[in-house]
Amino acid sequence: MTAQAAQEAEEAQAAQTAQATQTAQTAQDLLQVRDLGVEFTSPEGPALRAVRHVSFDLRRGETLAVVGESGSGKSTTALALTRMLPGTGRITTGSVRLAGQDLATATQQELRAVRGARIGMIFQDPMTALNPVLTVGRHLDEVLRAHGNRDRAARRARTVELLDRVGIPEPHRRADDHPHQFSGGQRQRILIAMALAGEPDILLADEPTTALDATVQDQILTLLADLNRETGTALVLITHNMGVVARACARVLVMYGGTVVEDGPTAEVLARPRHPYTAGLLAAVPRLSAPSGTRLTGIPGSPPDLTLLGDGCAFADRCTFAEAGCRTQTPVLTPLTGGVRAACPPAARRTEPLTAPAAPTLIDRPAPGATVLEAEGLRKTYQGRGVRGRRFTALDGVSLTLAAGETLGIVGESGSGKSTLARVLAHAHPADGGTLRLRRADVTRPSRRELHAVRRQVQMVFQDPYASLNPRMTVGQIVAEPLVAFGIGDREERERRVAGLLRRAGLDPAVADRYPRAFSGGQRQRIGIARALAPEPSVLICDEPVSALDVSVQAQIVGLLTDLQRDLGLALVFIAHDLGVVRQVSHRIAVMHQGRIVESGSADEICEHPREPYTRALLAAAPDPVPLAEHARRSEVPA
Template identity: 45%
Template sequence: MPLIEAHNVTIRIPTEDGVIYAANSISFSVEAGEVFGIAGESGSGKSVLMQAITGLLPGAEITGEVLFQGQDLLKMSQKELQDLRGSHIGMVFQDPLSSLHPYFTIGSQITEMIHTHRKISAEEARALTVDMLEKVGIEDAESRFDDYPHQFSGGMRQRVMIAMALVLHPPLIIADEPTTALDVTVQVQIMDLLDEMRRTFGTTVIMITHDLGLLANIADHAMVMYAGTRLEIGATESLFSNPAHPYTLGLLKSSPSSQETGGKSLEPIQGNPPSLLDRPRACIFAERCPQVQNQCRSARPPLQKYDDGAEALCHFSAHDTQAMTVDTGLQKSASKRPIVVDVQDVRLTFHAKSMFGKKRSTEVLKGINLQIHKGETFGLVGESGCGKSTLARVIAGLIPASAGEVTLDGVPILSVTGQRWRQMRRHVQLVFQDPVGSLNPRRRIGAIIGDPFRIHDVAHGAEQKKKVQELMEMVGLNPEHYNRFPSEFSGGQRQRIGIARALALKPSLIIFDEPVSALDVSIQAQILNLMQELQRDLNLTYLFISHDLSVVRHVCDKIAVMDAGQIVELNQSDKLFAEPTHPFTRKLLDAIQDPPPLQESSARKLVETEPAAAVFDGAVMEASL
């Protein structure tokens, strides 16, 4: 008997603009003790679905049935759901720093949850908390009980969140993007921890993520959602190696892990998801589907059922889906290029005083040597805190090195001061990880992109506007949106704004610091393709910082691996991945979790086609027409 079973769950959210159909007749079941994955782009309804069935979506109109241990969650009162959350259903969210209150110790926050559901003494609650903190890998848990969230690393904070979710041994854990912002090695540690908790306590896990490689390696079954609709469901192994729906295949082909090194273009899913205020009349994916036919736009798709248990909402069979082709793109030239950046024995030491006045020195860069050539992409990888971003700031001239030399376009930047450095600033630009935080929400994008022209007295007035609109068109933005604010753009579009701003002064070097880590896999593919196209057309030079080794493998010509402020290995990308020499490099590569390779669909047999009328809630579909 399934632990949780959903039947035809439909979620309507009333807004001033109309009713949003956030989920449309979603059905799934999760067996006790398994990991069930939910994948899809942002806005597909993954998180909303879980929030709705656990009572965390006030104001929504929810119909259908969700049976949890035989009880219908949708018929429970808020008080009953509140009693259920924590004691029977644990939650682990994407950002542990936002989920943990900064003013309270981690121990007090966990014991508060315990006291909410159990009447036990403070000593017993503390003992339970310390025991669970030890189980999730927090060293010296007894003393760290009274530490605050900011005193923990990102991975340790996520372990605290897992401890909070597991401390009462709930039968179900819902993990919403629990590893997105973490290093690849920490991701593996967190997933191993969840798997160990599952085996120890028999916990069932529902995992929400856009990381297809991660999902393919840890989930037993998975559901793929798009625009509030379940498009495919089935066993993970067959779903990712032999997808039956074009959308699932599109997600897989958008992933850098689907390609080897060599700079080939990815194949992103073109277009944008439809408005949930005005749903398409037939197939919800039709306008973005590469194999769309007339019937896709005129008739609701049937539910195709296969002999391996997979189900897909599509007019075509799995064999037709697998016939889609891949754009192989262009190879980068491997010709000899002049040196743009030359870093020689760069060291950096931070000095600080303790609260008792004692001086303390921390060496964060320990003799860095590297060269970046014209037109190449140089990758910098390593765990958080290894010094990647600090080195990038030294190269950009934002932090002076304690020793050594950085040469940019033949000029030693450490000796440049005053007005000359202002001119040198034109030669190096940065694109940051968070496209939201790096754009001023109160300024229009025309002014944001035009700042370099204004600051360096390159262009003003009508000439500046013309140049900005040319940049917008170059990076795939509509020039007519010159006067819009950042909030009016999607995450991928905001990152394009950042790239346009970086390109304005035609710099010798662009530093990309985790530029795609916060983006969905398809949007990520679009940005990576854009970077490669611009590099090819303009002969740009990139320093690319990332913890996603699949992305680095795809875009970089050379890769330097950093650990504890040192470069422990530097090699051509293909050679480094094929023959790593340093133990730390091998540790990073072992942590990569790619989906299985695509296979022929001949082994999968179609056993039943369920008419569309039996799949959808008629009232919902008619309301959306």
């Protein structure tokens, strides 16, 4: 055989091997998404291009995370896979092939056979996803009946089996309970049971742990991992929590402006990001390993208007690495080292990946001043539901102090008494026992006149920026409401104060005439902060103020609160379930369990040298955004 013939034979064999490999790869791909585009039309303006040119594959048993800021197209992409788009949303381009069947062009009858049976969905808010008038058993019974199970006794047995599988105790009895009789974590488990009822090949989980505390989040992620391992069900996890990504997923897909900007193995993408947007997200993530007083780095600017997108990179206006061509040429995903693809031409030319700053930036925080708020032996009980409902103790002898310019972080599981403590401190609920002092004056049981003065000094920032603002009032009216309530200034003075408050909260005073619906979640939280600052309080109580926000907006809000504290000398009570945020924003931390403070101390001492087993369990449950650090820390923290 001549050398040329040998070479041709070798090339033919290589081509045959490559074709066989590609055929095997395609056979393993359960879901193939190609060039997916989704638009929402409006009679009042141009179409909103929510998803553009999205392509990815999903193998059997694979765990894929989809991350990005609010409005990046994560949830829309997931809903488009089974054509459950709300309102005027429609697929405009591309294909969604499930084992060869294109769902983008499937009939409604074909889609009904896929939804639940082949692709299950776990929604974000279990309380709104469950019908409050139906028992949990009825919820599961309806799902099983929709999938063709006509035997009532068999459906009941399967219901109990599913509840037991997702860890609901006493499933025979609890199947007859209603959703409100379960905790948030248990309700999320019920949604998982409903998604598993049809034994699907794929589970789409849309922010399944956002509103859960660290330990319950850890339980849900462990459950999903066990189900993935035992049943081979592929998991698509939509989240803005990078720690959850590191904890639960082997591959990650990063979205911005409705398109994919980076994807690859989780360990590679999170440890060595190639796209500037991915690096910005990671820099904004609070890390439990960072010391108290570390400033979170938010991504400057705001996400793009998806009705105005043209050629060029959507991230160019927020990117410090942008070049002239970035604004005129649309980038495409380019293979890089480590199995990563990034839609960034400058990234393809760089030899080193982008990383977060090695040394944390510490905030210049003045020492706390005189004591402003003191609580001693606070108790609060509530009457249980129903005529025979037992009274339960929400606060059981809580004592604490808070100084001017100091932040006290409050952490603990759901039901530990955190929010009840916030309401008692703000006099939204009266204490049943104990003593509460504000600037040394006893305000435990104030008169109506004294209560008016106390509430001016102690203000709250609430968890949900969508529910805490009156949709029928303009922003100016919302911020001015405390000024009116406390008789501060005349009309002209209030207008001047509102403008100043909006400016201090990082908003343009010109937005005063707009309504809350015109603003994003982060902007609404800024409005809530401006309203709380209006009466010039001494104490600001923040009850989960960033739990519903993505990491970049979260960093902006935390930075705003820190700057306000430094400038105004505010005393902050900061309640959150993200221990990374709490450590970085707090001077001291108090750990609550079953209505009591079981451990307290400096933020760094609590996080690095916890004494109580309960505190150690909370820390062990909190995920780290760096996969290697996550696995190492979880193995090192004592049980």
